[in-house]
Amino acid sequence: MVYARAGVAGWGRALWRGLALGLVTYGGLVVLLLVRLVERPLFGLDRPWTPHITQFVCKAAFVILRLPVTVRGEPMQGRGAMVANHASWMDIFALNAAAQVYFVAKSEVAGWAGIGWLARATGTVFIARKGREAKVQQRLFEDRLRAGHRLAFFPEGTSTDGVRVLPFKSTLFAAFYTHGLDEVMQIQPVTLVYHAPRGQDSRFYGWWADMTFGGHFLRVLMQGRQGRVEVVFHKAAAVEDFPDRKALAAHCEAAVRAALVL
Template identity: 70%
Template structure:
């Protein structure tokens, strides 16, 4: 997998006594809410799965509650522009941070598409599996199987969200979109009924902090980055911009659809 790297490394963060107190308080509350609701979600799935199969009429509401609560606990200001589409289809967005999991789940009922390695990550991996994330291995030999998996979930009515950049960045830029995963939308019988909605995620750092404060890229470890966010005395903000959904059938191929979505996301990405 290709990982985006910046020539200039992120400055090291130092956490003082007050910062560690914030880490303890925010971390405790966030952990209780997140994993307490995870237990509730898993209990609901015991009933939901045999009755509804791939459909999840109840548990996505639990996920959405946790993600909304996370921003209140962290103190990060959260806002949206536009509305999530009502059409059947998929959502594509730029990828700046692990916070995208909370950011994009807080405002809509979606299922993430993520690299296979995430399934094995402590904490995040458990949450991702429980919330119905689609895991993919970025290998050409598995492209056909992944395309079939996408089609099955889309036909089941799941609104999938994926990051066409293929990696996270410092949050200050949008990388070129890779059109590979767009191919699933053009399968027989799908192109005529599916829409795709581009979404722009904009992180703004706390006042006086490095503009890349919420960005997560390169060799950055999750733990230290999480501690930095928990310890911040002042927080910044995140804004989610929903663009007009477009019918897949309006485009000749995956490259044309990918280019349209990239243009929409990039145009609104103003820090």
């Protein structure tokens, strides 16, 4: 067991890193909510200030973990969305540290203790997969795109071991082919590459199968010398250049997979 081998030093790292992350994350949440009290009446759906708070918190998280993040390429500036491979809960922090985005998540996430509060406060778009709410939330999705928000989602539909890319599901790509959005929107593929600490399994940062969040989180906190994370921004693609959602999803999947070099 990794916990048994961690020793006093490992548990000490887990304690101070955990406390520091909690302070920064939930302290940042309090500041964000206070700023939002002013921002929302003035700007409505637009958020000119609070994304900077989110980005600061996410960058600080990697400093606390002593886990370097390098960025290749440039985040898109126009209207549209980013799509990335999904290896871990850390993906949220990595993408937010590298670019100002709003995530798309399944509606169940809104009810998760602790995480749900953070997701709602930072402007996450919740999508219901079934039922009457799906159409309402689809309109919200479109409204956010038209407002200029850069959305981000994980087309694999689940997290992986971090060393492979699963086939991209094309369902959410359909939103870009409604009501003329395909004429103005772009999609930017992004590859998240996690390099394991020296001597560790290449899947060290992957969170998949029956792994618990708490167990994986604790393992990362305990790790002494960390690995590193790369965020690779590929060239954005115009939606109108692809005949349908399946072709667009296939293009993004190929771009993301090609850069997953460990």
